Amino acid sequence: MTERFDLVIAGGGPSGAAAAWQAAQTGAKVVVLDKAEFPRDKPCGDGLTARAVSYLQKMGLAHEITQFHKISGVTVYSPSQWELSFPQRPGMPDYGRTASRAELDTMLLKHAESAGAVVRQGAEVAGPELDARGRVVGVILKNGEKVLGDAVIAADGAYSPLKRGLKIDSDYNGYSAIAIRSEMHANRPDSDRFEIYLKLLFQGDQLPGYGWIFPMGGGRFNIGLGYVNSYKNWQSINATHFFGDFLRTLPAEWELPSVEELKKNKSVRAWRLPMGFTAWPPWRPGVLFAGDSLGAGKPVSGAGISKALESGLAAGECAIAALENGGPDDFTNYQQRMEAAWGREYKRGRFFNKLAGIPKVSETGLKLLDNHTFRDFLLKSLYKKAQSPSHT
Numbered sequence: 184m185t186e187r188f189d190l191v192i193a194g195g196g197p198s199g200a201a202a203a204w205q206a207a208q209t210g211a212k213v214v215v216l217d218k219a220e221f222p223r224d225k226p227c228g229d230g231l232t233a234r235a236v237s238y239l240q241k242m243g244l245a246h247e248i249t250q251f252h253k254i255s256g257v258t259v260y261s262p263s264q265w266e267l268s269f270p271q272r273p274g275m276p277d278y279g280r281t282a283s284r285a286e287l288d289t290m291l292l293k294h295a296e297s298a299g300a301v302v303r304q305g306a307e308v309a310g311p312e313l314d315a316r317g318r319v320v321g322v323i324l325k326n327g328e329k330v331l332g333d334a335v336i337a338a339d340g341a342y343s344p345l346k347r348g349l350k351i352d353s354d355y356n357g358y359s360a361i362a363i364r365s366e367m368h369a370n371r372p373d374s375d376r377f378e379i380y381l382k383l384l385f386q387g388d389q390l391p392g393y394g395w396i397f398p399m400g401g402g403r404f405n406i407g408l409g410y411v412n413s414y415k416n417w418q419s420i421n422a423t424h425f426f427g428d429f430l431r432t433l434p435a436e437w438e439l440p441s442v443e444e445l446k447k448n449k450s451v452r453a454w455r456l457p458m459g460f461t462a463w464p465p466w467r468p469g470v471l472f473a474g475d476s477l478g479a480g481k482p483v484s485g486a487g488i489s490k491a492l493e494s495g496l497a498a499g500e501c502a503i504a505a506l507e508n509g510g511p512d513d514f515t516n517y518q519q520r521m522e523a524a525w526g527r528e529y530k531r532g533r534f535f536n537k538l539a540g541i542p543k544v545s546e547t548g549l550k551l552l553d554n555h556t557f558r559d560f561l562l563k564s565l566y567k568k569a570q571s572p573s574h575t
């Protein structure tokens with residue numbers, strides 16, 4: 184007989200693990216299905232914002248995450264150099280961290296398991312299982328096995344097979360970044376700052392994106408870049424070559440490996456980063472979308488880990504609340520939560536993303552940012568806003 188669960192979660196990354204941990208707290212019978220065997224890598228900058236750190240603390244991982252490298256602020260090159268600090272917010276850390284995704288995601292999944300969730304690794308979801316009315320009632324694994332539940336959370340990442348299987352049309356025109364990164368040794372001192380490089384030129388066009396160097400501690404650095412697909416020629420960019428060009432702009436005395444060497448040891452990987460809500464509403468009967476499958480990446484910065492944790496926790500909580508009060512046909516409680524948390528910011532993000540795709544606009548924006556009078560004015564108002572509880 185097929186085993187039934189209250190909640191079936193496809194994907195055990197940060198959004199799926201957070202959803203599972205949250206739902207399991209209530210005593211619900213939860214299963215997480217991930218196609219990978221952990222520890223597994225995920226192409227990422229490995230940067231945890233202060234808000235991501237705060238969600239990990241809320242999940243009871245405050246002590247465990249002290250092992251990760253601490254980040255005290257951000258150095259931006261636009262191309263002139265300026266400094267940003269994390270805002271001081273009551274009850275919130277004023278620092279970030281960097282954590283390899285192999286370690287972070289394994290820790291999160293174990294945490295969900297110790298809260299009572301069943302974790303099945305090497306379980307690849309092929310698509311949704313529907314009832315006669317089209318409601319999602321479980322998932323079908325690649326080996327043909329069905330895993331059934333009262334509700335399903337699609338936490339299966341940027342290329343979500345559940346979303347594809349359901350042919351989801353979003354009410355909002357979310358968008359995507361293409362990002363590429365590698366971790367490597369650099370012959371330079373360790374640092375406690377995220378470094379962001381805003382000048383990113385492709386055939387003379389300023390791109391809507393940035394390059395980054397995130398210190399991991401112990402002489403290791405995560406280096407990468409990303410750009411959004413509102414730039415009309417984004418498909419002409421060979422991400423690997425472009426990344427190689429970026430590495431060559433960095434100081435020769437750092438003795439960084441070439442992109443060819445990085446390719447050889449398979450540490451350079453590109454991935455999509457969906458933003459601005461690519462699945463809206465964030466649910467359909469029987470299923471809720473969280474993290475990258477929702478298109479939850481933060482507009483402008485693309486920080487997706489804190490958003491995956493926040494939407495995962497909310498999806499876990501709202502799914503159980505709806506199941507207890509009305510059933511799986513209606514998850515508008517989750518929609519309202521997400522709209523209230525990020526609706527305005529993501530709407531602005533969709534608008535600015537379109538503008539930023541025009542190279543002349545991007546170039547002008549960068550010139551303005553490079554002007555310290557304009558920048559001081561802008562940062563003052565952003566800093567004020569950042570101190571409001573909902574901002575990352």
Ligand SMILES: Cc1cc2nc3c(=O)[nH]c(=O)nc-3n(C[C@H](O)[C@H](O)[C@H](O)COP(=O)(O)OP(=O)(O)OC[C@H]3O[C@@H](n4cnc5c(N)ncnc54)[C@H](O)[C@@H]3O)c2cc1C
Pocket residue numbers: 193194195196197198199216217218219225226227228229230231232235306307308309338339340341344362363364407453454455456473474475476480485486487488489491
């Ligand atoms: C290059 C790059 C750099 C980034 N840098 C940062 C950064 O520095 N900081 C930050 O905050 N965000 C960053 N992001 C964004 C961040 O990585 C994502 O937003 C975040 O991983 C989303 O978490 P998730 O749990 O929704 O999805 P994922 O982390 O992608 O997890 C999805 C899980 O689903 C599993 N899965 C997929 N398909 C199936 C299937 N068919 N069956 C079963 N399981 C399946 C996968 O194995 C995976 O474990 C970056 C993104 C990219 C591409």
